[in-house]
Amino acid sequence: xxxxxxxxxxxxxxxxxxxxxxxxxxxxxxxxxxxxxxxxxxxxxxxxxxxxxxxxxxxxxxxxxxxxxxxxxxxxxxxxxxxxxxxxxxxxxxxxxxxxxxxxxxxxxxxxxxxxxxxxxxxxxxxxxxxxxxxxxxxxxxxxxxxxxxxxxxxxxxxxxxxxxxxxxxxxxxxxxxxxxxxxxxxxxxxxxxxxxxxxxxxxxxxxxxxxxxxxxxxxxxxxxxxxxxxxxxxxxxxxxxxxxxxxxxxxxxxxxxxxxxxxxxxxxxxxxxxxxxxxxxxxxxxxxxxxxxxxxxxxxxxxxxxxxxxxxxxxxxxxxxxxxxxxxxxxxxxxxxxxxxxxxxxxxxxxxxxxxxxxxxxxxxxxxxxxxxxxxxxxxxxxxxxxxxxxxxxxxxxxxxxxxxxxx
Amino acid sequence: xxxxxxxxxxxxxxxxxxxxxxxxxxxxxxxxxxxxxxxxxxxxxxxxxxxxxxxxxxxxxxxxxxxxxxxxxxxxxxxxxxxxxxxxxxxxxxxxxxxxxxxxxxxxxxxxxxxxxxxxxxxxxxxxxxxxxxxxxxxxxxxxxxxxxxxxxxxxxxxxxxxxxxxxxxxxxxxxxxxxxxxxxxxxxxxxxxxxxxxxxxxxxxxxxxxxxxxxxxxxxxxxxxxxxxxxxxxxxxxxxxxxxxxxxxxxxxxxxxxxxxxxxxxxxxxxxxxxxxxxxxxxxxxxxxxxxxxxxxxxxxxxxxxxxxxxxxxxxxxxxxxxxxxxxxxxxxxxxxxxxxxxxxxxxxxxxxxxxxxxxxxxxxxxxxxxxxxxxxxxxxxxxxxxxxxxxxxxxxxxxxxxxxxxx
Numbered sequence: 001x002x003x004x005x006x007x008x009x010x011x012x013x014x015x016x017x018x019x020x021x022x023x024x025x026x027x028x029x030x031x032x033x034x035x036x037x038x039x040x041x042x043x044x045x046x047x048x049x050x051x052x053x054x055x056x057x058x059x060x061x062x063x064x065x066x067x068x069x070x071x072x073x074x075x076x077x078x079x080x081x082x083x084x085x086x087x088x089x090x091x092x093x094x095x096x097x098x099x100x101x102x103x104x105x106x107x108x109x110x111x112x113x114x115x116x117x118x119x120x121x122x123x124x125x126x127x128x129x130x131x132x133x134x135x136x137x138x139x140x141x142x143x144x145x146x147x148x149x150x151x152x153x154x155x156x157x158x159x160x161x162x163x164x165x166x167x168x169x170x171x172x173x174x175x176x177x178x179x180x181x182x183x184x185x186x187x188x189x190x191x192x193x194x195x196x197x198x199x200x201x202x203x204x205x206x207x208x209x210x211x212x213x214x215x216x217x218x219x220x221x222x223x224x225x226x227x228x229x230x231x232x233x234x235x236x237x238x239x240x241x242x243x244x245x246x247x248x249x250x251x252x253x254x255x256x257x258x259x260x261x262x263x264x265x266x267x268x269x270x271x272x273x274x275x276x277x278x279x280x281x282x283x284x285x286x287x288x289x290x291x292x293x294x295x296x297x298x299x300x301x302x303x304x305x306x307x308x309x310x311x312x313x314x315x316x317x318x319x320x321x322x323x324x325x326x327x328x329x330x331x332x333x334x335x336x337x338x339x340x341x342x343x344x345x346x347x348x349x350x351x352x353x354x355x356x357x358x359x360x361x362x363x364x365x366x367x368x369x370x371x372x373x374x375x376x377x378x379x380x381x382x383x384x385x386x387x388x389x390x391x392x393x394x395x396x397x398x399x400x401x402x403x404x405x406x407x408x409x
Numbered sequence: 410x411x412x413x414x415x416x417x418x419x420x421x422x423x424x425x426x427x428x429x430x431x432x433x434x435x436x437x438x439x440x441x442x443x444x445x446x447x448x449x450x451x452x453x454x455x456x457x458x459x460x461x462x463x464x465x466x467x468x469x470x471x472x473x474x475x476x477x478x479x480x481x482x483x484x485x486x487x488x489x490x491x492x493x494x495x496x497x498x499x500x501x502x503x504x505x506x507x508x509x510x511x512x513x514x515x516x517x518x519x520x521x522x523x524x525x526x527x528x529x530x531x532x533x534x535x536x537x538x539x540x541x542x543x544x545x546x547x548x549x550x551x552x553x554x555x556x557x558x559x560x561x562x563x564x565x566x567x568x569x570x571x572x573x574x575x576x577x578x579x580x581x582x583x584x585x586x587x588x589x590x591x592x593x594x595x596x597x598x599x600x601x602x603x604x605x606x607x608x609x610x611x612x613x614x615x616x617x618x619x620x621x622x623x624x625x626x627x628x629x630x631x632x633x634x635x636x637x638x639x640x641x642x643x644x645x646x647x648x649x650x651x652x653x654x655x656x657x658x659x660x661x662x663x664x665x666x667x668x669x670x671x672x673x674x675x676x677x678x679x680x681x682x683x684x685x686x687x688x689x690x691x692x693x694x695x696x697x698x699x700x701x702x703x704x705x706x707x708x709x710x711x712x713x714x715x716x717x718x719x720x721x722x723x724x725x726x727x728x729x730x731x732x733x734x735x736x737x738x739x740x741x742x743x744x745x746x747x748x749x750x751x752x753x754x755x756x757x758x759x760x761x762x763x764x765x766x767x768x769x770x771x772x773x774x775x776x777x778x779x780x781x782x783x784x785x786x787x788x789x790x791x792x793x794x795x796x797x798x799x800x801x802x803x804x805x806x807x808x809x810x811x812x813x814x815x816x817x818x
């Protein structure tokens with residue numbers, strides 16, 4: 001009567017890996033992309049320079065473990081070891097390690113991704129400022145660049161959608177695969193960590209690879225035309241990866257992630273005239289060209305004049321955000337569209353952009369950029385920052401290591 | 410200086426259609442699937458018999474228009490005409506009809522799907538029981554089969570996630586395309602209708618086509634193994650399409666849609682032993698075979714015995730739901746996985762199944778099935794129905810007609 005398959009047979013379907021590698025994420029052939037994998041191990045964590053996958057599942061966790069500092073620290077390290085093993089397995093298209101086919105035990109893997117390809121799954125961890133309080137003996141390891149974000153203009157932050165001791169970004173071209181990663185890490189962390197908030201992204205909203213087509217955000221504009229490309233090593237080293245400038249050696253090769261849930265006033269935006277929308281952004285809506293140019297990738301000319309004023313208005317988003325107008329400062333964006341239903345009081349869609357960016361030092365990059373944008377950007381009439389996160393993403397791991405190992409040595 | 414493209418050039422990208430037709434939804438080549446279209450016009454609405462696409466965007470609307478009965482009715486008809494034209498365009502891969510490239514006007518289309526393929530987009534409308542009150546002069550047109558659902562066991566319904574005068578199911582293999590449809594209908598309905606609730610599904614959780622692989626729900630089990638197949642015309646005519654039995658001729662060729670937001674107690678489920686999970690469902694988790702058999706599509710043998718009892722337990726889900734044990738009654742399921750973040754009080758994922766089913770008469774199909782399942786199913790320990798909708802989906806439209814036209818004639 002028993003039809004229970006052997007464990008080997010059981011997971012054979014989930015373990016079939018494509019060898020196409022990360023670059024296949026950009027291939028037009030979606031079937032190839034589904035079977036592609038991104039290497040988990042390396043000098044940097046995957047999911048930062050990796051060309052943005054189609055879908056996001058993101059979660060922030062609070063550590064709830066109690067006991068002495070040593071006990072808490074040991075529990076945190078144990079969880080990071082378990083998470084690292086699980087992440088390495090899942091990104092390779094394998095189930096969570098452990099026994100999943102014993103009748104008298106809960107399966108080690110929850111099963112919803114059995115038979116699905118990894119579809120370029122990457123899992124990226126970050127440590128929040130609160131991890132460096134006195135609970136884990138890590139106060140002396142807090143990087144100066146992980147300074148709490150100051151109060152910024154244009155924000156009205158919901159504490160239930162902000163902060164967290166840890167965060168995990170899971171990206172894949174298959175949303176079930178991304179969700180499966182977050183869910184199983186939550187499960188493996190039980191007793192040590194509890195999920196504080198989570199966010200699904202249903203479509204990537206910014207390209208960060210030279211050969212990716214620029215996607216559109218929910219305002220209908222192309223997003224990421226001038227983004228840093230992950231394959232541009234010099235720019236990554238200058239603006240994204242922590243290097244010799246950091247006061248905390250354990251962060252070398254890592255990066256600082258800022259997340260912002262940016263709610264869009266979609267109804268007001270949709271009633272706005274096309275010309276006004278274009279003036280707010282500083283680009284033509286359909287071609288994506290700057291208002292000073294003709295093609296999407298034309299370099300914006302902030303000195304060009306149009307009818308009675310600058311071609312790109314003084315308060316246009318791309319003018320205020322441009323590195324030319326911010327002392328050269330750049331960030332790597334990796335944003336996703338989101339919607340979480342209807343705001344019951346208004347009947348408006350609760351939708352917008354889950355903005356993720358990576359950088360070498362938020363104090364010198366995200367904070368001054370957002371201070372300027374939040375106070376002057378014409379876009380502010382249509383958006384509000386309602387959630388915020390700041391996380392130090394440690395460097396990549398070698399086989400046998402665990403995430404952030406140098407932090408504890 | 411102007412780089413504004415002509416309207417023709419502008420939408421050329423969005424207007425490129427694949428000719429592959431509905432059947433391409435099942436093709437393993439995802440690139441082909443992305444460019445595929447499902448015909449909008451026909452005897453039945455698309456999105457019912459259509460093999461389930463990967464993603465769902467669903468919205469329920471309340472009509473808010475005021476005035477005399479005639480004025481309200483005229484406004485409703487005008488909106489349905491506008492919606493039908495827009496739906497026909499969007500499913501063909503075209504933008505919402507109208508002017509999108511005039512500077513001094515809001516674009517007719519919101520733009521986020523420009524350049525994306527329709528990816529088998531279907532848009533399906535339904536009318537809720539409340540549409541047939543005295544506001545629109547439709548009280549005499551209410552089908553008997555659209556009787557309000559009775560209070561059912563195992564439910565604790567949130568009114569903010571239930572009901573609605575109208576509902577729209579948009580399904581596509583691209584979530585941005587599905588969302589774009591819902592958002593633009595909401596926009597076109599402004600002044601007449603307001604969104605009451607909405608739901609994104611991030612992965613299909615039931616197959617309804619003979620050549621579709623059976624997907625898994627968030628419990629990790631295959632879902633839809635014994636579902637009705639849309640291409641099985643005899644079964645569709647017997648159990649899904651309204652026919653000569655209906656008291657309301659305008660519904661002939663239509664179907665009744667029941668939606669249930671089914672929250673899963675994921676943490677409790679994940680702690681359950683594999684054997685218990687399998688006994689709850691009545692199937693092996695990985696192969697999908699019934700506990701009485703060896704392969705997924707083996708017909709369950711409800712008389713088979715195992716160790717000390719029936720092979721498929723008395724309270725197993727598949728036993729209670731099987732047509733053999735319900736006087737032959739069947740329904741067409743079209744369910745999607747959902748998650749909406751974290752329940753703040755518990756840190757548990759707010760996740761589960763957005764269950765959609767279609768049938769000829771809910772009084773004889775969904776209601777008795779759910780009454781039985783809700784009171785006896787072993788699964789009830791792990792699920793709760795928290796949202797509910799009931800909608801009469803009119804038959805398909807011919808070119809020039811509008812959705813539900815026969816209802817108003």
